[in-house]
Amino acid sequence: MDLTYIPLYAVLVSLAAVPFILLSSKKPNLREFWTILAGVIKFLLVLALLPSALQGNVIELELLEIAPNLPLVLKADTFGVFFALIASGLWIFTSFYSIGYMRGHHEKKQTRYFASFAICLSSTVGIAFSGNLLTFIIFYEMLTLATYPLVIHNESKKAIAAGRKYLSYTLSAGLLLIAAAAITYSITGTLEFVPGGIFGDTDLSNSMAVVIFLLFLGGVGVKAGIMPLHSWLPSAMAAPTPVSALLHAVAVVKSGVFGVIRVVGFIFGPEMMAEFGLNEILMVLAGITIIVASLLAFAQDNLKRRLAYSTIGQLSYIVLGAALLTETGLIGSIMHISFHATMKITLFFCAGAIMVNLHKKNISDMNGIAKVMPWTMAAFTIGSMGLAGIPPLNGFVSKWYLASGALEGGMILPVIILVISGLLNVGYFFPIIHRAYFRKGGPELEGHTEASPFMVVPLFSTAVLSILFGLNPDLFFNFFDMATSIASSIFNPL
Amino acid sequence: MIGSEIPALIPVTYILFAILIPVIGLWKREITWHLSLLGTGIATFFSAWGFMHLIQTGETIRYFFGGWAPPIGIEFVYDGLAAFIVLVINTIAFLVLIHSKEISKVEFPGKKMAYYTVSMLLMLGFNGMVLTGDLFNLYVFLEISSLSSYALIAIGEKRAPYAAFRYLIIGTVGGSLYLLGVGFLYTVTGTLNIIDMHAMLPQVIEHSSVIAALILMIIGVGVKAALFPLHGWLPDSYTFASSTSSALIAPIGTKVAAYILFRIMLFLFGVELIDDQLPVTTIIGIFAGIGILYGSIMAIAQSEMKKMLAYSSVSQIGYIIMGLSLANPFGFIGAVLHILNHAMMKALLFLVSGSIRLKEGHSLITKFDNSYRKKYPWTMAAFTTAAISMVGLPPLAGFFSKWYLALGTIDNSNWLLLAVILISSLLNAVYFFRILEKVYLNNPDTESTEETEAVERDEVGFSMRFPMAVMAIGLLLVGIFNVYIVNIIFTMFPAGF
Amino acid sequence: MLDFFMGHYAYWFTIILLAIGLYGMLLKKNLVKKTIGLSIFQAGVILFFVSVAMKEGATVPVKTYELPVTEVSNYMNALPHTLMLTAIVVGVATLGVAFALIINIYNRYGTLNEEELLDKIQ
DSSP states (O other): OOOTTHHHHHHHHHHHHHHHHHHTTTOHHHHHHHHHHHHHHHHHHHHHTHHHHHTTOOEEEEEEEEETTEEEEEEEOHHHHHHHHHHHHHHHHHHHHHHHHHHHTTOSOHHHHHHHHHHHHHHHHHHHTBOBHHHHHHHHHHHHHHHHHHHTTTOSHHHHHHHHHHHHHHHHHHHHHHHHHHHHHHHHSOOBOOTTOSOTTOOOOHHHHHHHHHHHHHHHHTTTTOTTSOTHHHHGGGSOHHHHHHIIIIIHHHHHHHHHHIIIIIIIHHHHHHHTTHHHHHHHHHHHHHHHHHHHHHTOOBHHHHHHHHHHHHHHHHHHHHHTOOHHHHHHHHHHHHHHHHHHHHHHHHHHHHHHHHOOOBGGGOTTHHHHOHHHHHHHHHHHHHHHTOTTSHHHHHHHHHHHHHHHTTOOHHHHHHHHHHHHHHHHHHHHHHHHHHSOOOGGGTTOOOOOHHHHHHHHHHHHHHHHHHHOTTTTTOHHHHHHHHHHHHHSOO | OGGGGHHHHHHHHHHHHHHHHHHHHHHOGGGHHHHHHHHHHHHHHHHHHHHHHHHHHOOOEEEEGGGOOTTTSOEEEEOHHHHHHHHHHHHHHHHHHHHHHHHHHHHSTTOHHHHHHHHHHHHHHHHHHHHBOBHHHHHHHHHHHHHHHHHHHHSBSTTHHHHHHHHHHHHHHHHHHHHHHHHHHHHHHSOOBHHHHHHHHHHHTTSHHHHHHHHHHHHHHHHHHTOTTSOTTHHHHHHHBOHHHHHHHHHHHHHHHHHHHHIIIIIIIIHHIIIIISTHHHHHHHHHHHHHHHHHHHHHTOSBHHHHHHHHHHHHHHHHHHHHHHOSHHHHHHHHHHHHHHHHHHHHHHHHHHHHHHHHSOOBGGGOOTHHHHHOHHHHHHHHHHHHHHHTOTTSHHHHHHHHHHHHHHHTTOHHHHHHHHHHHHHHHHHHHHHHHHHHSOOTTSOOOHHHHTOOOOOOOHHHHHHHHHHHHHHHHHHHTHHHHHHHHHTTOOTTO | OHHHHHHTHHHHHHHHHHHHHHHHHHHOOBHHHHHHHHHHHHHHHHHHHHHHTOOTTOBOSSOOSSSOTTSGGGBOOHHHHHHHHHHHHHHHHHHHHHHHHHHHHHHHHSOOBHHHHHHHHO
16 A cells, blocks of 8 residues: 555644634534544554554655755654654544533633644644654644644633743744754755764764754753753643643643654764763753652642643653663653653543532642542542553553663663652652542532543543553554664664 | 847836826826736736746846947846846735725825826836846936835825935935945946946956945945944834835835845955955944844834834845845845745735724724734734744745745854844744734733624725735745745856855 | 145045035934035035046037047046936936925924924924
8 A cells, every 4th residue: 555645644634624623613513523533534544654664664755845955855754653643642532532621611712722733733743754854843833833822722811921931932942943953954964864863974073063952952852841941831731731631741742852852863863962972961951850840840739730840850751761872761762752641641631620520720629539530530540650650550661661771871870860750750649649539528529420421531541541551562553662663773773 | 029128118117107197197087096006017927927038048138228238328137136026026016006905095095196106106216226237227216216215105194204304315315325336436447337347346346446335335225225224214214104105115125225235246246356355244244133133122112013014124124134245155045035025024014004004093003902803804814924924934935034044144154143043033923923912812901891702804805805815825835835936046146156 | 645635636525515415414403404415415426426527638528520529538528427417317306305395394394493393293
């Protein structure tokens, strides 16, 4: 079967749904139907690319030349298919969840919401399938613009301020990325993502390499939540929870770490990273982020903000794994992209369900809610255990590989950081679970039951997936195989 | 074939219509607008034909007026760059004049005949400036276009005549300085023909009057181009002129002047002289960089949309001149592409502000509110497109000119100018997104009452929507297909690249 | 030193005229005086061109029968003279537009003094 155009269709299908969504704004069920339809088709299209990705084939589609010698190119390599699979798969869950959330919360402007979501997913799949840095930048900026209406959805003072902060951070990041790309292009004459790096034998001074790397880091690091570029993320929690769930736990931030791995593995390459000590810079930043974010999470009473800081910390696991420059470490890092996604999305879904059902945002109010929302809290428990790295959840598997990767590289400090962070994770999640299960709830809980099935089914499904992936990381989608082959292609380029 | 007559046909069309409009207009008032459209339409047609012809044959057309051969006779030189610029300015003028139909009823009723006649003369001046190959002839066309622009600016609201007078004083000084520079060059080389003088300049470059001439010419034309710090006339003139005048003069006038700077520096003097022997490029680069930042910062401080756009223009011209100052291929490509892009973006923005003024009676940003989103959806959509392009987000056109300019600065290892490009993009985002916020989002301070919720759509008429839509779509197309344009720009390179 | 001045006196006069013109445009408050300054400035440039056309022992470039045209040293350089005819016309046109604007301003504000104007406009 000719797969050449499938990446293009996968990107375009949700864009194509946008006019339908806009036209059906008066008929909510029809409108949501388009979203779900687009999501399912997108997921199936990406799934169709899976067998070829597992074999290590790369499907390349040059769209058009957008600058002399710089084409707009879609390349479905293993890493791209990996990311696209997670994003499109989780979009389906999020769409169902959104229905429950938006209707339960009586949100306005739902048409704008669903249309923007569709464009965001288009951009995310575009980022996944970008074959060179210029294509990546184009879709990256598209993602920034498409997420803005979602961040400011409530149009409250807080939301608009959060939107401004988000834009100023991400637009500046985009500019740094453009500068980095322009300089790279001047030096190497190409912007293609090649496993092992494109700098090859070019003569680069130490300071030049560091500057270029820092520019890249500034560019992708904002979305990846690396400190000190992270502060847009907690503010962005002003957005509706499904937005926080998919975009700020899966699509936007994962695009950031996806970018980091692309830069580390496919632009610079492990050799060059080591040569100029760039991995050390990255490790320091990632390590600080992990610890500080985990500590800050303690201080948050608002559940979503606590989850936001948790996300920041967990994202830096992925960055740390990339900075280790060992194959095992990279495997752990890549797997954590998908595993953290399933766990975090579960947690955010739970937070949203609690808010819509019980109108509670702060942890200190959440005494005894497990009695009223047993399924939700069960899922929450599963998700938190996974993030802390407790087997048999998938979080444990990725953490194990990260730690092994550190030891393989002869470094003990990352392992220590991972262990401490795990303990901190337990520290800030356990009180929530404790309150929900073991404290007596107040009278306001009378008469409430579990949240709408539109919300509970997705959140429980992602929780179950987390368990299943933990038991067998290769289940359904061969995540483990893919991660292995990606890491090996970077460290043993042809 | 007509192909070789194109350089003469374009200005002649405008002269013809400049005579026709008053003659027919005195008899029948109502068709002046249609005649002006016809005039610019024919000129655009000729420009497009000529451009196609040029791409296919690749030969520069040198049209000798009256059959007198240069260097004695005056010639028009229709090379790649000239053909491109001519096509751009005529198309923009055509679209702007379509838009002017509604505006003319409100902003200059009863003066339509005079207005359209002067616009024909304005376009005559601009086209002449671009096409001519003789330095003194350039001065004549420069003054024609300047006088027409003084008149067009004066037709406006209360403060317009005074702004026009100030512009007159400054502009005429500029023109005279240019003329003085031409005089110096004539004294040394004995010719006024650009191609001829280009051959002679390397021999006389040692003469101090050549450097003086270059500086005088740059200052003179720089006034017209609003090169910092010679831009002082621009904000007031653009603000108080009628919306159509601003839309005509802003995107076209400054671009033509920038084109003249290109001609003088890269083609008349040539790349080697400009870059190696005279350190002019560095100084111009510095001023351009300051202008970029100054324009952006001042734009943020404005509360009235037209003034904001005026300062934004100062900033954007800085990009073009910065590209010129880099004197390398990517800088040239970025600058020429930005001439096209900025002409489209700025014209579109001024048309939007004109539409808003028409409907609301003002264009004060502080009074914008989110009823505009419902009342003028298409106008606001066009504005959003232009804003995104100005900030430089792909895949719209603005991104690509900045990309090439960035590559140009990197080629020269000019990190300062690279930083200027990046910082100014961010500043652009501030003043544009501020308006977008006001227009698209509910003001969190005011409650939305029944009144504000029930706003009806009150979109502007087709004659105004059409040009705005064309330009907005144009921005997207130019962005995506910019490779084709860049390939054509490759053929325009001056010798030495 | 004296040689330097006397040899280039035409240029010095040009500079003086330009300076007077600029002085008028910048420092005078009355709009008409500014226009006069502008006119003087342009006159300076025109005189410069004409002075360039000068040749020693030549006469004005108006053809007379006694002096054959083929001998170029008989006549001054005609080209700058013709160019300046055009430039003078341009100058006149500019003055026309300037005065039209001045009349308009006077009708609107009743004053031609720049300071008073700025007050009235605010």
